[in-house]
Amino acid sequence: MSGILVHEWLARHGGSENVFEVLSQAFPDAERFCLWNDSDGRFRGVHETVLARTPLRRSKAAALPFMPSVWRHLPRRDAEWVLCSSHLFAHHARFRGAARDAPKLVYAHTPARYVWAPELDGRGSGMVARAVSGLLKPVDRKRAAEPVSIAANSAFVARRIAETWKREATVIHPPVNVSAFATPVTDLTSAEHEILAGLPPEFLLGVSRFVPYKRLDRVIEAGAAVGVPVVLAGGGPDEDRLRALAAEVREPAMFVQDPSSRLLAALYRRAHALVFPSVEDFGIMPVEAMASGTPVVANAVGGTSESVVDSVTGALVHDWTRSELTSAVERAVGADPNACVARALEFDTSVFVDRITDWVATQTQTRGAASPIS
Numbered sequence: 142m143s144g145i146l147v148h149e150w151l152a153r154h155g156g157s158e159n160v161f162e163v164l165s166q167a168f169p170d171a172e173r174f175c176l177w178n179d180s181d182g183r184f185r186g187v188h189e190t191v192l193a194r195t196p197l198r199r200s201k202a203a204a205l206p207f208m209p210s211v212w213r214h215l216p217r218r219d220a221e222w223v224l225c226s227s228h229l230f231a232h233h234a235r236f237r238g239a240a241r242d243a244p245k246l247v248y249a250h251t252p253a254r255y256v257w258a259p260e261l262d263g264r265g266s267g268m269v270a271r272a273v274s275g276l277l278k279p280v281d282r283k284r285a286a287e288p289v290s291i292a293a294n295s296a297f298v299a300r301r302i303a304e305t306w307k308r309e310a311t312v313i314h315p316p317v318n319v320s321a322f323a324t325p326v327t328d329l330t331s332a333e334h335e336i337l338a339g340l341p342p343e344f345l346l347g348v349s350r351f352v353p354y355k356r357l358d359r360v361i362e363a364g365a366a367v368g369v370p371v372v373l374a375g376g377g378p379d380e381d382r383l384r385a386l387a388a389e390v391r392e393p394a395m396f397v398q399d400p401s402s403r404l405l406a407a408l409y410r411r412a413h414a415l416v417f418p419s420v421e422d423f424g425i426m427p428v429e430a431m432a433s434g435t436p437v438v439a440n441a442v443g444g445t446s447e448s449v450v451d452s453v454t455g456a457l458v459h460d461w462t463r464s465e466l467t468s469a470v471e472r473a474v475g476a477d478p479n480a481c482v483a484r485a486l487e488f489d490t491s492v493f494v495d496r497i498t499d500w501v502a503t504q505t506q507t508r509g510a511a512s513p514i515s
Contacts, residue, residue: 144171144501145218145243147225147234150201151180151187156315156425157250158183160294161226163316164248167494168224168501174215174234176208190215206273209233209280222246222505225288229253233284244505247288248497249310251298251422256281257305261354261420282306290504292497295423295444311500314447316493317425319485322432326407333404336397337411341370344395345438345470346412348405348426349419351377358386359418359461363438365390366466371416374400374408409433414473418461421445431455432485434478438469448488454481 146168148161158180165173165184177193178184190211197204208230217238225231228250235241254261256274285291285306293299293310302310329337345367347360357373361383364371370393373383380396387394400408406429409415415430416438423444427437431448437455439445449455454476456469486492 143220144168144222144224145220145236145240146171146173147223147227147231148173148175148187149227149229149231150176150198151178151184153179153181153183156423157226157228159425160248160250160315163490163493164224164226164497167498171224172218172220176204176211188216205229209277209284222501224248224501226250230281230284232288233281244289245287246501246504247285247291248313249291249293249298249302250315251294252281252285252301252305253277254422258301278305290500292500295447297444297447298422313493313496313500314488315423315425316490317428317432317485317488319428319432319482319489321402322406322409322429323434323482323485325410326403329403329407333401333407336404337407340372340395340411341393343413344370344372344411346372346374346408346415346430346435347417348374348408348415351375351379351383353379353382354419355379356418357383359466360416361387361390361392361394362461362463363416363466363470364394365392366463367470368392369413369470370394372397372408372412374405405429406433409435414438414455414470416470417445418458419443424448427455428485428488431481434481436473436476436481438466438473448484450480450484452476454484 146164173187175187176190177198178187192211212233213235215236218236218240220240220243222243223245225234225247227247232247256277291308291310292313294315296312299310299312302308345364347357349355360371372395374397376399409430410433412435414436417427418440420443427439427445428448430437431454437449439449441457441459451457452472456472458469
């Protein structure tokens with residue numbers, strides 16, 4: 142059965158890109174479309190929109206007001222279904238030709254956070270962003286009524302879809318390549334071996350972009366609470382503030398700049414625990430850490446509460462106070478590594494492929510109307 146896969150823009154790395162890669166493997170005969178492809182060769186043969194031929198591809202913020210219109214004017218195609226991988230406006234997609242009347246399905250990473258949930262994403266907090274989001278919300282909700290079915294990447298996102306788009310959603314957690322993290326890393330470079338050799342014997346790990354809303358300051362606070370050094374892996378504009386905070390609390394902190402996937406896997410395996418404080422729609426990194434046998438201290442709010450099992454594969458934190466952090470780290474480090482791996486396997490790529498292909502097959506047999514929340 143021929144279909145079309147649609148994605149926002151494509152970058153070299155990213156959680157949504159990982160999902161799109163697995164979707165491409167699950168539906169190898171499907172044509173693929175995106176706004177623009179900046180994946181440096183990771184994704185080949187993906188059709189781009191008119192925005193790819195403009196300077197706007199270099200600025201998502203500048204391109205954002207044009208995206209809804211661009212998605213509504215896609216070329217003529219003949220397809221039996223359209224599946225949109227959406228975290229902004231890809232679910233607005235509409236083709237000309239027979240594909241226009243084909244059942245449209247949406248795999249929603251989230252309704253656009255900086256439109257619908259700016260409190261969780263600093264990009265939506267500015268005056269201009271708030272004004273634009275006020276104009277986009279009615280259009281976005283209208284387009285979200287078009288799909289015959291929506292799948293959300295977590296129950297947390299499904300609740301947001303119900304509140305914002307007024308739609309029900311099936312929960313299909315995103316794929317995690319568990320085997321890539323469940324086996325020891327053997328192909329590190331000499332420079333990466335040097336980084337590992339310089340690590341403290343015990344440490345708490347934080348991994349993400351260095352931006353305020355990822356709350357890596359809480360990783361440093363957790364280290365100070367239990368007297369354990371911290372390693373922060375990633376990069377971004379918040380690095381100077383994080384270094385200053387580490388110096389202020391006098392807790393040793395080591396920064397690993399933009400680690401490769403190999404080095405990240407090795408960091409997971411060496412860590413006492415991964416501390417993951419941000420409110421995420423799902424949170425793939427905690428599952429990767431558990432696949433390595435490493436427990437996770439995670440926020441009890443958000444998608445991480447659906448993967449981390451308190452006192453079994455880590456600890457869930459409600460209030461990030463010193464006393465609760467101390468208790469959480471103690472609960473986490475007592476976790477059985479085998480239990481962590483077993484939990485991670487429940488989110489393996491094979492599980493996602495089975496669920497997503499069954500969902501598409503089931504939903505495209507019936508061209509029923511959308512099911513809004515009353």
